[in-house]
Amino acid sequence: MTEIIAQPLTADAFAPFGDVIALRGAPDKIINQGLCGRHHDLARLEFGTDGRAGISLFDAEPRRLPYRLDMMERHPEGSQAFIPMTQAPFLVIVAPDDGGRPGTPRAFLTAPGQAINYHRGTWHGVLTPLSAPGLFAVVDRIGPGENLEEFWFDTPYTVVPT
């Protein structure tokens, strides 16, 4: 199986696929009588013309590295954000589109305090925590119709740590 080496997640590397939601420098605005910094509008969310935003909680089983990647998916009708409810790193796997199927996947390990938002239609691996509890707030589209497309690889990949 082809190996993919997981890299530290950076906003630049992830930009073609989505947004890294994290503190970056000074807040955009100081609020709450000076006791809170607002870091404003950090992700491009989309829910389609007939959908709406929803917040759900995902309680996922932790996985281990090396990780067998045999399927990727995408949501053609909306974006999907994963906001960890712990400080634990998790695995993020994305791929460019290659004629309607995932191209070569890329894997990232988050740092504590990083959350992510997959842009609408981005190929990604399913939520992959690496420790328990795998508890995440998820902001994605609630609406009619099918919003999940899966692609199963004939030959799985193996994701390994740096």
Ligand SMILES: NC(=O)N[C@@H](O)C(=O)O
């Ligand atoms: N299917 C589902 O709600 N979860 C996936 O979209 C995922 O990205 O984990």
Ligand code: NI
């Ligand atoms: Ni998804």
